[in-house]
Amino acid sequence: MISKEINAAITIAYRDIIKLFRDKTRLVFIMIFPVIFIGIIGGMFQQNLGQNIKYNYQMYVFIGIIVQSLFSTSVNGLVSLVRDREEDFTQEMFVAPISRYTIIMGKILGSGFISVLSILGIVLYGLILGLPITFVDIIVLAPVLLISVLLGGAFGLLIIGNVSSQQTVNLIFPFIMFPQMFVSGVITPVNKSGLILTILSHLAPLTYLIDLAHGLLASYREEYAGLTIYSPLTNIIIILVIFILFVFIGTFAFARKEKTK
Amino acid sequence: MINNSIIQVKNLVKKYHKSEKNSVDDISFEVFEGEFFAFLGPNGAGKTTTISILTTTLNKTSGDIKIAGFDIEKQSKFIREKIGIIFQKPSLDLNLTAEENIRLHSSLYGLNTFKPFFSMMDKKYQDKVYQLSEVVGIKDELFKEVKSFSGGMKRKLEIVRSLIHNPKILFLDEPSTGLDPVSRNELWQYLKEVRDNEKTTIFLTTHYLEEAEESDRVCIINNGKIERLGTVNELKNDLISEEIIINSVEKDNLLAEIKSKNYNYRINPNNKDIVLHDNNLSSFKIIKSIETDLNKLEIIKPTLEQAYINLIKLNKN
Numbered sequence: 001m002i003s004k005e006i007n008a009a010i011t012i013a014y015r016d017i018i019k020l021f022r023d024k025t026r027l028v029f030i031m032i033f034p035v036i037f038i039g040i041i042g043g044m045f046q047q048n049l050g051q052n053i054k055y056n057y058q059m060y061v062f063i064g065i066i067v068q069s070l071f072s073t074s075v076n077g078l079v080s081l082v083r084d085r086e087e088d089f090t091q092e093m094f095v096a097p098i099s100r101y102t103i104i105m106g107k108i109l110g111s112g113f114i115s116v117l118s119i120l121g122i123v124l125y126g127l128i129l130g131l132p133i134t135f136v137d138i139i140v141l142a143p144v145l146l147i148s149v150l151l152g153g154a155f156g157l158l159i160i161g162n163v164s165s166q167q168t169v170n171l172i173f174p175f176i177m178f179p180q181m182f183v184s185g186v187i188t189p190v191n192k193s194g195l196i197l198t199i200l201s202h203l204a205p206l207t208y209l210i211d212l213a214h215g216l217l218a219s220y221r222e223e224y225a226g227l228t229i230y231s232p233l234t235n236i237i238i239i240l241v242i243f244i245l246f247v248f249i250g251t252f253a254f255a256r257k258e259k260t261k
Numbered sequence: 262m263i264n265n266s267i268i269q270v271k272n273l274v275k276k277y278h279k280s281e282k283n284s285v286d287d288i289s290f291e292v293f294e295g296e297f298f299a300f301l302g303p304n305g306a307g308k309t310t311t312i313s314i315l316t317t318t319l320n321k322t323s324g325d326i327k328i329a330g331f332d333i334e335k336q337s338k339f340i341r342e343k344i345g346i347i348f349q350k351p352s353l354d355l356n357l358t359a360e361e362n363i364r365l366h367s368s369l370y371g372l373n374t375f376k377p378f379f380s381m382m383d384k385k386y387q388d389k390v391y392q393l394s395e396v397v398g399i400k401d402e403l404f405k406e407v408k409s410f411s412g413g414m415k416r417k418l419e420i421v422r423s424l425i426h427n428p429k430i431l432f433l434d435e436p437s438t439g440l441d442p443v444s445r446n447e448l449w450q451y452l453k454e455v456r457d458n459e460k461t462t463i464f465l466t467t468h469y470l471e472e473a474e475e476s477d478r479v480c481i482i483n484n485g486k487i488e489r490l491g492t493v494n495e496l497k498n499d500l501i502s503e504e505i506i507i508n509s510v511e512k513d514n515l516l517a518e519i520k521s522k523n524y525n526y527r528i529n530p531n532n533k534d535i536v537l538h539d540n541n542l543s544s545f546k547i548i549k550s551i552e553t554d555l556n557k558l559e560i561i562k563p564t565l566e567q568a569y570i571n572l573i574k575l576n577k578n
Contacts, residue, residue: 004371007371007374010368011368015357015365023356087354087355088351088352089352089354091318091348091352092354092365092369093369095318096341096369097342097370097371098371
């Protein structure tokens with residue numbers, strides 16, 4: 001039998017996956033929303049502004065949306081623990097003879113799987129659009145996708161460690177997630193922004209993921225050069241530091257909140 | 262045979278951050294292996310706080326607790342392996358089927374390697390799920406989503422789930438809240454079977470005091486402190502006596518006789534019966550001593566509920 005903790009993490013992940021498949025509306029929304037986003041935003045920008053830029057704009061948005069999708073689905077997965085807490089299901093997990101870290105790992109694993117599912121629609125749509133995606137692109141970007149899931153999970157953990165109710169989550173979530181889409185470089189490059197936007201970009205964890213993805217692409221595709229803020233190595237270091245910080249602060253706050261009242 | 266202590270609580274204190282007084286205020290007690298222990302008290306007395314601490318979901322402020330020989334602070338994971346819990350509010354995932362809820366629990370407790378389908382689980386697990394669900398009467402609903410279940414069925418499912426890992430101690434935090442009388446009766450019948458067959462220790466909190474009548478010992482907590490701890494009979498004897506209801510066609514003579522014998526009595530305002538209470542003699546001796554012919558005689562055995570109400574009222578005054 002596999003390790004008890006790994007078994008428990010898989011169990012927790014499976015629960016989130018099965019719940020997604022039972023919720024057809026959510027399933028359709030997760031897969032369709034990014035496609036609509038690329039179709040409308042990407043198409044509009046490509047047709048109106050794309051003529052004046054040297055890179056394929058839809059490809060730029062395509063990569064941004066994939067990373068953003070993975071990141072936000074992963075955040076959502078972790079934040080679902082707040083709903084579990086309100087529905088009293090966390091009690092069942094917290095009295096099980098497993099570590100609190102296993103619960104978090106299971107949540108990250110489950111939301112990771114859902115994230116991957118969410119990008120299937122995007123990839124399919126990208127292929128239909130005839131975007132110049134190569135095998136090398138997939139190999140180079142694969143680690144970024146994994147890192148996006150992990151950082152999303154860590155960011156979600158930071159949120160649930162400091163938020164108690166679903167109502168608060170509903171209230172703050174749009175303020176935390178939606179602006180990141182614009183300041184992190186998902187839609188347009190942000191390396192030449194003014195001071196305020198630059199500060200906002202640097203505050204958004206998603207920025208470093210998008211920057212890393214575009215930076216890696218630029219390392220062998222010249223047309224994407226000059227669009228990033230930092231080098232891939234710098235981005236990796238920053239991501240590692242904020243990942244450790246988020247996990248440490250989030251787990252501590254979460255475990256403390258559950259047991260200390 | 263009840264002898265070994267399985268829960269030891271010494272000087273337990275819990276003070277919530279925003280509270281000025283202790284919710285649990287320096288309580289100590291023991292629960293013995295195989296015992297049915299009822300932990301009673303009015304709302305806000307500290308019952309749920311205590312049970313939350315004992316089930317490792319809440320930190321204590323101070324005190325020492327050992328459960329099944331393990332220290333609650335240092336070995337809580339081992340304790341969680343030994344206990345089963347039925348929470349005050351159902352903690353089921355309503356979007357999963359009954360069986361999926363059980364499978365999730367079983368895998369979290371490390372009894373089985375998790376498999377995505379019931380048919381893939383090992384036969385031992387399948388047999389146990391069928392057996393337990395049949396006993397509590399939810400076998401036909403095993404593969405239905407829990408959101409379609411009534412309150413009674415959810416409770417039954419929680420019982421199956423809490424017993425799947427053969428816990429040594431079963432914590433029941435107001436388990437019959439929201440259940441109709443039939444479901445409540447079925448629940449207790451099944452728990453009795455579990456206790457008889459598995460010798461499981463039961464730690465119960467409840468507002469339905471008739472549920473605690475069968476317990477081995479009762480602990481009454483109020484304002485965070487233990488008011489009484491003893492067997493049901495000890496509590497009844499301490500707090501309330503039997504009542505004898507009598508009447509006669511010669512009521513004036515009967516009253517005069519009772520007064521002459523200095524018996525404590527009151528008159529029932531509804532039917533004017535004479536109720537003899539709180540006398541130091543046994544009911545048998547009192548009845549034997551009355552010479553007036555009686556046309557009514559009833560002996561009312563005290564209930565735990567009466568004893569409990571008396572105690573709580575006594576403390577309010």
